[in-house]
Amino acid sequence: MRQWIKNPLAILAPEAEGGVVIEDGRIAECVAAGQQPSQPVDRTFDASRHVVIPGLINTHHHFFQTLTRAHPAAINKELFPWLTALYPIWARNVTPETFRMGTRLALTELMMSGCTAASDHHYLFPAGLEDAIDIQVEEATRLGIRMTVTRGSMNLSQKDGGLPPDTVVQDEDTILADCERVLARYHDRSEGSRIQVALAPCAPFTVTKRLMRESVALAERFDCRLHTHLGETIDEDDYCLHHFQCRPVDYLEECGWLNDRVWLAHGIHFNDDEIKRLGHACVGVCHCPTSNMTLASGQCRTKELEAAGCPVGLGVDGSASNDNSNLMESLRHALMLNRLTYDAASVTHHDTYRWATEGSARCLGREDIGAIKPGRQADLAFYTLDELRFSGAGDPLAALVLCGAHTADRVMIAGDWTVEDGRPVHLDIDRLRAEHGAAARRFLESF
Numbered sequence: 001m002r003q004w005i006k007n008p009l010a011i012l013a014p015e016a017e018g019g020v021v022i023e024d025g026r027i028a029e030c031v032a033a034g035q036q037p038s039q040p041v042d043r044t045f046d047a048s049r050h051v052v053i054p055g056l057i058n059t060h061h062h063f064f065q066t067l068t069r070a071h072p073a074a075i076n077k078e079l080f081p082w083l084t085a086l087y088p089i090w091a092r093n094v095t096p097e098t099f100r101m102g103t104r105l106a107l108t109e110l111m112m113s114g115c116t117a118a119s120d121h122h123y124l125f126p127a128g129l130e131d132a133i134d135i136q137v138e139e140a141t142r143l144g145i146r147m148t149v150t151r152g153s154m155n156l157s158q159k160d161g162g163l164p165p166d167t168v169v170q171d172e173d174t175i176l177a178d179c180e181r182v183l184a185r186y187h188d189r190s191e192g193s194r195i196q197v198a199l200a201p202c203a204p205f206t207v208t209k210r211l212m213r214e215s216v217a218l219a220e221r222f223d224c225r226l227h228t229h230l231g232e233t234i235d236e237d238d239y240c241l242h243h244f245q246c247r248p249v250d251y252l253e254e255c256g257w258l259n260d261r262v263w264l265a266h267g268i269h270f271n272d273d274e275i276k277r278l279g280h281a282c283v284g285v286c287h288c289p290t291s292n293m294t295l296a297s298g299q300c301r302t303k304e305l306e307a308a309g310c311p312v313g314l315g316v317d318g319s320a321s322n323d324n325s326n327l328m329e330s331l332r333h334a335l336m337l338n339r340l341t342y343d344a345a346s347v348t349h350h351d352t353y354r355w356a357t358e359g360s361a362r363c364l365g366r367e368d369i370g371a372i373k374p375g376r377q378a379d380l381a382f383y384t385l386d387e388l389r390f391s392g393a394g395d396p397l398a399a400l401v402l403c404g405a406h407t408a409d410r411v412m413i414a415g416d417w418t419v420e421d422g423r424p425v426h427l428d429i430d431r432l433r434a435e436h437g438a439a440a441r442r443f444l445e446s447f
């Protein structure tokens with residue numbers, strides 16, 4: 001079946017003003033302005049009301065945190081006190097049922113904002129939640145969204161001088177055995193794959209050095225990506241200097257993590273020499289502007305990182321430090337925050353699109369998504385400019401970012417519609433709102 005997405009109002013792709021032809025889940029052809037597809041099509045979709053961009057790709061999140069948004073115990077705090085306030089609440093209340101609701105809600109919210117591929121960094125494994133990764137695969141599959149599930153880990157808790165309570169960490173052998181299990185079961189490296197697995201120790205400071213190193217060995221064996229938090233706060237620098245007598249990037253290098261399988265969340269507090277080393281190793285960085293502003297963590301040096309050779313992607317980060325999962329909103333925040341770091345002329349909406357699409361795809365190690373080009377997967381987000389906020393807008397692609405687009409009118413993943421008229425095709429959002437709200441109530445009641 002060949003489908004022509006015909007004559008969009010605007011499209012983020014060169015030589016495609018006449019739209020794109022979709023066949024077998026891929027982009028078969030870009031159609032130049034005023035032209036027709038080179039071969040007959042079976043179906044035509046009139047996109048004249050739509051601004052079409054590559055599906056957005058989210059490269060850092062903690063889905064379960066949607067259950068503790070705007071939690072009174074945690075608001076108005078920076079990272080370490082924020083974490084210390086929330087850990088016991090999470091430890092008591094994250095069960096397979098609440099976790100499933102948190103995952104379903106985060107994925108739905110992401111997709112409705114125009115996201116077609118998402119990564120989640122799940123590192124919390126209290127007793128009973130051993131199947132967390134399996135639950136996430138089920139939920140992503142049900143919704144039709146691509147996902148890089150990350151098998152996170154923590155094996156240093158309060159008894160070892162770490163931040164997390166003893167009940168949410170696991171021992172090294174349990175973690176490594178489960179990493180191997182989920183890699184063998186779910187990691188699909190084929191073109192157009194729906195599910196990939198990455199390994200993701202929560203932060204180099206919540207796991208042992210051996211676990212960091214063993215994670216690299218497993219990643220090489222299974223050809224998967226590696227992910228962790230790094231360079232988020234000054235507190236982290238101090239912790240690292242005190243415990244390891246070196247800075248976080250030095251420690252990362254000691255663990256064998258300065259390589260091109262790795263993408264880091266945040267990447268704020270790097271000095272010039274560290275940026276050079278990270279770029280030389282092609283380490284990716286997921287910029288999380290909303291979270292960084294919420295927790296007052298600082299400003300990622302996106303431009304220097306890209307110039308040094310680092311892929312830079314975009315992420316909403318866990319919902320408790322963003323309080324929503326709207327990736328389109330993060331483009332606007334990225335634009336504004338980076339203009340404070342640099343200036344108005346050197347950061348444009350095109351930078352934010354690049355981070356959220358091609359840059360994020362590179363962070364996840366994927367060459368089959370992240371751009372509207374022949375041969376790429378047909379992952380597309382469609383927005384209208386019908387809302388009041390767009391009235392009077394000139395440049396449609398700039399308008400999505402500057403006027404604050406929130407909801408995609410349509411989303412296509414691998415050639416299939418997953419959102420139509422602003423609502424998910426495979427899910428009832430009113431029911432989801434009620435079920436997730438009920439699941440989240442217990443996180444407030446036990447506080």
Ligand SMILES: [Zn+2]
Nearest residue numbers: 229265317318
């Ligand atoms: Zn995070």
